[in-house]
Amino acid sequence: MFLSIGNNLKATHIIGGDISYRCLGNNQYEITMTVRRDCINGQPPFDDPAYLGVYDSRGVRQINVANNGRLDMLYRADDTLNEVAFKNCGIVGGDVCVHTTTYKDTLELPFLAGGYILAYQRCCRNRTILNIVDPENTGATYTAQITESALLSCNSSPVLSPYPPIYICGNQPIEFHLAAKDAEGDSLVYALCNPNTGATPQNPRPTFPSKPPFDPVLFSQNYTLNDMIGGSPALHIDSKTGIMRGFAVPIIAQYLVAYCVEEYRNGKLLSVLRRDFQINVRLCNSVPEAAFNYSINTCKNPVELQLIDESTDQFSTIDFWQWTVFYNTDQLQSNTKNPIFSLQDSGIAKVRLVIHSKESCYDTIFKSIKIQTIKPELIAKNHLICRGDTIELIQSYNPAINYTWSPSIGLSCVTCPNPKASPSQSTKYLVHYEDALCEHTDTIYINVTNCTLDSCGITTIQKCLPNGMVEVTALNAFKQIIQPKNRNQELFWQIPASSNHPEYTLINQNPILLFKKDVFSLTSKMYSWKSGLPKTIEFADICKRTVFDSLDIECSGHCEELEFILSSCEDDYDVEHQLVYPDIICQSVCSSSCMFIVGLFETNGQLIDPSQYQIRWSTGSSGAYVMMMGTYFNTLTVEVRKGDCIWRGRYWKSCQQYKKARNPEGELQLNSGPLENYTLQQLIQHETKASIYDLQGHLVAKSLKQLEQLASGIYFIRTEHQESINIYKFFKQ
Known part of the structure; x- marks a missing residue:
């Protein structure tokens, strides 16, 4: 514990401790020792190990027990407490810091007539102790007595209470509740004891503690065992209840006190535990203590929670209240002394009260309150x-x-x-x-x-995706996702044009992705056949349903703008955007050829790089361009994805600015005649440089000789001869 209130008192080391034990059976005992030291000015750390001496009732060290009559108790850093208490106003006096650790070890204690005395010694105490002589050169001895009767009955000592607060306010009554707990129900008797001295500045950590009996400390003038701290009434402890009472004189002071706990069973003494500790007195002018009560009015709807302040400050006046109620997802606040909060539904109200005194000292308290409304x-x-x-x-x-x-x-x-x-x-x-x-x-x-089920009915559900788009799924009458691959049912989605895309149609896809604010129609056709009829479309009974809907949910998400251009070589889009159309795929829809190519271009005029996107043409292709028959020029659509972002487009033939075809005959020709008049060997003889591409536009060979090694199929050949560039379409068998 730490109390920050100035720095006019210094400390040295030992400020308190005690020893207790627990019988484990078979002469085995668990020994527990608590040691408290000053953690502001104390110089040495906790002992590692701490040397615990083992003596008989006459004071003879028992060399056959443990390590030659000494138990070496190892320091356990994870069991060390150094708590901080923030009292940064309203108190006059020096810093108080108490550092506590607990040692535990197991010791074999065979039966011994008269029993054992366990002892630990350490020097020295705080020089600021007021009620003993020469405290800076006075050490401490902590003991536990285990009697013969305790050994015979495998008795465990009482468990001592927590230590009192690290400081008290002067000019106030003292009341410490020090009652110990005994699991065996033995009688406990409490009494004030003399703190014992032990060790010296010359030998502050003796390897073997000195033997019993131990010398008591010398009290300063005006202080005795029966009047350890002054004040009226004098400090005393109730022998039955263990309540220590007294009165703190209004001075800044530090006192050393001790008490003993004697354990009896059927009138026989079993054990004696001795504890000493320091009482630090400070002058207080504000010590607020937060407290409150409450009442619940379930007759009101919503329920009313009345909070009633019961905070006190025996030295000053409280002039500020800050209430915070955490209820379900709400956080309610008030600065009224006794506020009323209205709470909907049932739940747990977590209430926090922070109070301030006029000296700006503060305290905080939390409570959880169950709220259960009468309304079902x-x-x-x-x-x-x-x-x-x-x-x-x-x-x-x-x-x-x-x-x-x-x-x-x-x-x-x-x-x-x-x-x-x-x-x-x-x-x-x-x-x-x-x-x-x-x-x-x-x-x-x-x-x-009356409920009837339309077995052909369809509905749609909408779901936001992380990219800000909406997934639309078609369900049948039984709320199952329609599987359009099933030949018994087909789906036709019609999506009108919007600022994000042209009008397009999707067939037998489920689910689909749409942009927010899109509208759509969905037509379902279910096919069934009467028994004995062929399962072809002309003999089918068709159940058709159509729904119209718009996206009515808001979805958030970031997508970079995707924008592309669909073009066939030398069409109006090529001319308007001045596309960099590769000669190898320049087969225009505007020519009289029965075949044409449509390419997908970035807005900078360059052919799209398929490795950077996911491309899906309505033909099933996934490259940068597709080859189509002339009659299908207005059915071509494409979907481009990059991450979560989507662009959709449809190609519309537009040839108003078309001037001439590069090949008006619809055939790719050589300079001197049709391609089929030449063999591959003749091409090799006449052309010097060549590049060979597949139908997707990928470079597959860098010379005509390498063409011989390719699989059969159609290829584009780009050749250079005497500064002339020629394009051929070549079918390799």
């Missing part, structure tokens, strides 16, 4: 059910509340908290609920309808 959690005020169905009217309720329902028609009971309702027609039910303090009435309307 009903189903929706208006609820639709199918005729013949049953529904419970309450979702959750308080079993301490009395309920009455009316009318009784269609109810499983009228006095139970959660009846089941199955009315044959639409009915309004009233529920009356009350406890010892208040009562309320509420209503529920059950709308009953």
Whole structure:
């Protein structure tokens, strides 16, 4: 513990301690020793190990026990306490810091007539102790006595109480509750004891503690065993209850006190424990202590929580209150002394009160308060059910509340908290609920309808995705996801044009991704066949349903803008955007050729790099361009994805600015004639440099000789000869 209040007192080391034991059976005993030291000015650390001497009742060291009559108790750093108490105002005096550690070890103690005395010695005490002589050169001895009777009965000593507070306020009564606990129910007698001295400045940590009996400390003038700290009444301890009382004189002081606990069973002494500690007195002008009570009014809706301040400051006046109530997801606050909070529903209210005195000293307290409203959690005020169905009217309720329902028609009971309702027609039910303090009435309307299932019906559900788009899923009449790959059902999505994309159609895809604010229509066709008929489309019974919908949910998410250009070589898009159209794929839809190529371009005019995107053409291709037959020029669509972002486009033939085709005959030709008039060997003889590409535009060979090693198929050949560049389409068998 640490108390920060100035720095006019110094400390040296030992300020208190005690020893206790627990019998484990078979002569084995667990020894526990607590040592407290000054953690501001104390110089040496805790002993490691601490030397515990073992003596008989006459003071002879028992060399056959432990290590030649000494138990070496190792320091356990993880069991060391150095708590900090923030009292940074309203107190006059020096710093007080108490550092506590606990040693534990096991010791074998065979039966010994007269029993044992355990002792630990350390020097020295704080030089600021007021009630003993020469404290800076006075050491300490902590002991525990285990009698012969205790050994015979495998007795365990009492467990001492926690130490008193590290400081008290002067000019105030003292009351320390020091009652120990004894698991065996033995009689305990408390008495003030002389603190013992031990060790010296020359030998502050003796290897073997000196033998009993031990010398008591010398009290200063005006102080005695019966008057350890002055004041009236003098410090004393109740022999039965262990309550220590006295009065602190209003001076800044530090006192050394001690008390003993004697343990008896059937009139026989079993053990004697001795503890000493320091009492630090400070002058206090403000020590606020936060406290409050509360009351709950469940008759109000919402429930009212009244908080009642009961804080005190025996030296000053409290002039500020800060209440914070954490309730479900709400955080409510008030600076009123006794506020009232309105709380919806049931839950746990966590209340924090911070008080300030006029000296700006403060204290804080927390409490958790259970709030349970009398009002039950009903189903929706208006609820639709199918005729013949049953529904419970309450979702959750308080079993301490009395309920009455009316009318009784269609109810499983009228006095139970959660009846089941199955009315044959639409009915309004009233529920009356009350406890010892208040009562309320509420209503529920059950709308009953005839329910028929459209087996062909379809619905859609919408789901936000992290990228800000919306996933739309089609469900059948049984709320199952439609699998369009099943030949019995087809889906046709129609999405009108928007600022994000042109109009497009999707067939047999489920689910699909749309942009927010998109609208769409979905048509489902279900096919069935009468027994004995061929399962072809002309013999099918078709059940068709169409739904129209718009995206009505808001989704957030970041996507970089995707923008692309669809173009066939030398069409209006090529001319308008001045695209860098590779010659190898320049096969225009505007020419008379039966085949054409459409490419996908970045806005900078460059052909898209397929490795940077996920591309899906309606033809199934995934490259930077596709080859189509001329009659299908207005059916081509493409979807481009990058991460979570999507761009969709459709190609529309536009050739108003088309001037001429690079190949008006629709054939790729050599300078001197059609390609088929030349063999590969003739091409090799006439052309010097060549690059060979596949239909996706990928470079697959860098010379005509390498073409021989390629698989059969169609390739584009780009050649250079005498500053002339030629493009060929070549079918390799």
